[in-house]
Amino acid sequence: MILEFRGVKPRLHESVIVMESAFVIGDVEMGAESSVWFGAVVRGDVNAVHIGEKTNLQDMVICHVTQGGWPVEVGSEVTVGHRVTLHSCKVGDRCLIGMGAVLLDEVEVGDECIIGAGSLLTPGTRIPPRTLALGAPAKPRREVTAAELQEFRDSARRYWEYAQGYQHLNLNRTA
Template sequence: MILPFFEKLPQLKGEVFIEKSARVIGDVNLGDGASIWFNVVVRGDVNYIRIGDRTNIQDGSVVHVTRDTHPTILGDDVTVGHNVTLHGCIIGNRVLVGMGAVVLDGVEIGDDCIIGAGSVVAPGTKVPAGHLILGNPGRVKRPLKSSEISHLKVSADNYIHYMRQYLSMTEEGCGKIG
């Protein structure tokens, strides 16, 4: 469901999927091929949210902002796993955020990174491109292998396929915006 926050209404570019149990609120821009899955909340009420092309936000995740200081910006081809919290952070292109991870205010994640499942990335953390982040607090563990980097785009492409399957269903089966 798309909801305004005062005068701000989410903006959709191209083909977008928002499952009907999800909420996309306020100053939010969704890129072409973006998909918002079951029970996700994307709340651009007190600052803005930008979600890139072909980025998927999976079931139960929350994307929010901090008033005046920290918007949330997700690049292209980002995969946000189930039950993730993204709050006032910047995520580069082709990043995989593992299930249950928490990424807090002022965090900046470079392109081609993996944040491991259950990791908590502390406020203000800066991660250069091409690294694996694990733990609580989340720390850079090592550079990614080329095979891991190439899989990041595959993960996003899988969700384009799933999105198209859902968009082909009747609106009774899912909320669709195409």
């Protein structure tokens, strides 16, 4: 469901697909061919959320912001896995954020990174571009490979194809 909050409506490219049980609220901007999956919540109520093109926010993802803090900024061709929490943080282009990862305030993830499933990025953590980071707290482990970089693009494309299978349900309703 797409909801206005205090007079601010989400600004979604016409191709964006939001599943019926997902919520996109307030000051949220999303680029072309992006998708918000079942049970996800994208709350731009006290600050902004910016999502790039060809990015998928999978089932049960939470995007929220801190009043007076950073917005949430997620780049293009990003796969955000099931049950990820993104809170007032920045994620670069062509990243994979593994299932159940938590990115807290003022975390910055560079382009072409992998954040491992279940990882915890504590406030202020910086992950350099093309880095695999794992753990709680997450630490850089190694450089991302060319094959992994290709998988990011393939994953973004596949999720867009999956999302198109739901278009016939007329999901993008505004309340």
